[in-house]
Amino acid sequence: MTLMFISRLSISTMPVIGALSCILLSSIAMATQISDNRMLAKTGDVIQVRLDELHPTQVAVGKLQIAGDLDDYARKPEKLLADLCKVQGAGKLEQQNPSSSPKDPSSYRCTLPAGTDKSAMNTVDIGPGGKIYLTDGHHAFNSFWEASGGDVRLSVLVGENLSRDVKGNPVSQTQFEQKMAELKHFLPIDAKGNRITFAQLPPSLGLKSFQDDPWRSMLYYLRGISYDKSDNNLDPKTGKPYPEVPFLEFYWGQLLNSKMDLSQYSLSELAGYISALNDAAQIMTELSPEQHVGDSGKSAAELGKLDKVYNKKLKKLSEPDSKLAKALAYQASHPQ
Structure with a gap:
């Protein structure tokens, strides 16, 4: 009787396990697809990222500037949404309500689709493995991080895709860092003017990770x-x-x-x-x-x-x- 119960239990759980496996494989495939799309992104393309995916390219920020932004957001929460519209090339904030949140793009509306005004957007470079390196906007994006956290999604403009060489071969991290230095897309100095290496850059956004300049x-x-x-x-x-x-x-x-x-x-x-x-x-x-x-x-x-x-x-x-x-x-x- 016990053996029959175990057998039936095993049979009944197999479809569930199979379904879970399919979901897991689907998630992996989706993650791979996103990475592949970024690997193929070209200069001028618009891609979506989360704040916590961005890798800084400087070690210091002007914290007084960010304090001004955070003061604005504390006084007028809609100002944060307006700034998110602006940096995504989406014009001005058109509609929002008291429950609108930067973590839910459907809760507010901008006057233009994201990516319309590319001149207002911040740039990123694509590195090995599809990693995203922020080359412009460390102050604005740190302000967004401090005001709402790292899981905010937003659109950014691709500056350079440096994940492959001119022959289409994947580059190493060392080759990538050398190219970033050559292009001056990496700031190799700290707040006191001392030289730093790429490895000394902050691992993510967030003011605690940055020096004050x-x-x-x-x-x-x-x-x-x-x-x-x-x-x-x-x-x-x-x-x-x-x-x-x-x-x-x-x-x-x-x-x-x-x-x-x-x-x-x-x-x-x-x-x-x-x-x-x-x-x-x-x-x-x-x-x-x-x-x-x-x-x-x-x-x-x-x-x-x-x-x-x-x-x-x-x-x-x-x-x-x-x-x-x-x-x-x-x-x-x-x-x-």
């Missing part, structure tokens, strides 16, 4: 005051905009670090921070357009140097309710 935060606030995006300046030889430069702000930070001592400023107070910004802006705008900046191998003009300090924008930052003032207050109450 005060120069990088200052450059965020100086944009439009003493420099702008590199492609906003025209090359006098061609009459065309200069190409975009990855890690542009860090190279400016290298130059400023060689000319200023931040310990002389009270950067936790608005007045002290504005004083540092003013001195940095003067240094930047007084440079010769031909002078090379940091390790960029490029001139100040190529890195977006402006001819004068735009004091009106600097004065606006000095107001008690400015985005800088709010970021300083948020950082003081939420130390990282």
Whole structure:
């Protein structure tokens, strides 16, 4: 009787086990398919990723800049959804409700399909095995991570697929890292300007994994005051905009670090921070357009140097309710 029961139990569970096996195989096949698609992605393609899949290509961020974003998201949760629309090339936030969540894309709507405005999107490179390396947007994506966690899905733009060589053969990790360094898609310095290797990069997004670079935060606030995006300046030889430069702000930070001592400023107070910004802006705008900046191998003009300090924008930052003032207050109450 017992043997018959066991036999019947075995027979009855076999279809279940078979079904589970099919589900497992299907999941493996799906994972392989996704990886294969990424391996075939080309420059300019739009792919979907999760935040926790992204591998950083720099070890430091300007944490005061991110504090400003997190303050915005705390005050106005819909601002996070609006920023997600923007960085996905999906225009503006069109519709949301109190239950809308960045973890559920169906809970809010943007004005455009993702990938429509590629100029607004952040870029990634494809590495060996289909790994995704973030080459632009470490600040925005860290802000998303801190506000909502790593399981948020979003669309990104493929910059380079470096998973295979020119003959179509898979590259090794060493070959990939060499190519990333050659393209300057990997920033080989830490917050203090010391050289680092690829292996020293953070394993994932999340502020606890990153060093704080005060120069990088200052450059965020100086944009439009003493420099702008590199492609906003025209090359006098061609009459065309200069190409975009990855890690542009860090190279400016290298130059400023060689000319200023931040310990002389009270950067936790608005007045002290504005004083540092003013001195940095003067240094930047007084440079010769031909002078090379940091390790960029490029001139100040190529890195977006402006001819004068735009004091009106600097004065606006000095107001008690400015985005800088709010970021300083948020950082003081939420130390990282």
